[in-house]
Amino acid sequence: MDILNEEIMAVNVPGTTKEEAINTLANLLKKKNYISDVPSFEKDIYHRESLGQTGIGNFIAIPHGLSESALKNGVAIGKFSNEIPWETLDGKGVRIVCLFCVQAGDGREKEHLKMLAKLAGKLGNDEVVNNILKADTVHELKQAFA
Template sequence: MDILNEEIMAVNLPGRTKEEAIDTLANLLKEKSYIKDVELFKKDIYHRESLGQTGIGNYIAIPHGQSESVLKNGIAIGKFNNEIPWETLDDKGVKIVCLFCVQAGNGEGNEHLKMLAALAGKLGNEEVVNNILKSRTTEELIQAFS
């Protein structure tokens, strides 16, 4: 899980909609120089969203997609104060959004799949998920994934 970086993680976020959640995390990625163009990045994320739900259940969503806007791969993770309406496998909203930031082309599809597999492995563990949901600081959030 060395792809996780505390500088693109945040807790106690105020968003109430999927759009607000994605905007918040995309802007964090831009601020930390992971992407160069927020609008292009969001367009690519929403394209992937249109292909199928990214809410995996247990209050977690993993929106993702590859984008020409990405400068370096990473996963922005936000813990939101409110349950956000989202299309999910268990028909609940989400509180944790893991927004994948993956470069388009250059064989990055494999990197994308490795990142998804690594995160899915962690999120398949109920104890990990409970610790993520209880996190009050970014340090606790990072620790929950350890």
């Protein structure tokens, strides 16, 4: 999938809360020049979180939202060491967080929906999810989506 970049993926990530998970991935996006400002980006993500749950079940969450601080589109993916409490469709916590970074502005919503659809299609496949949960390296994590 062309939206995946190993530079903004991580495995065995520490963290026990939704806030830690989002902050860790937002800082990774900042470090790799996907966003200009972590607090502003997080504010946009939490605004979207307030509109409805982003935990889709199967230990996966896909927090997302359009942000003025996004410099380019991408998806930071973290496989966390611990199960993190999250509002999910199946009532379980999450281990995989796919944090979407999408530029706000004219026509960007379509790009956002295309990215979500691509990833959601993969995450709806139990075999893909099992491979993601088994991944021990960033390369294995990316390959699980292939």
